[in-house]
Amino acid sequence: MFLTKDEVTELTGYQKPSAQIRWLQAQQFGFVVGGDGVPKVLRQVVLSRLGDQTAQKKSPELRLK
Template structure:
């Protein structure tokens, strides 16, 4: 669901949460800040931004 702390560091190039948040904001990646002060980035957001295709792992809600 969310990138690991190591994956966020790989994506941003920074280890410190403040620098990660600054980079994510500048690059317009959606994220939330957790209670621990670290940015939480959805894996699906990154895959979508980079043009990848994610395999479906479970049931999804279908409307209509």
């Protein structure tokens, strides 16, 4: 569901939550700040932003001519 603290650190390049929040805002990644002050990032947000093929697949649509 959410990235781990280590994954957020790897994504942002920062260890301090305040710096991670600034980076996430600058890059326009959606996140929420938990009660512990640490940003929570949905794994699906990152996968879709970074080009995960399964996140971009659309269901087939029937076209009638």
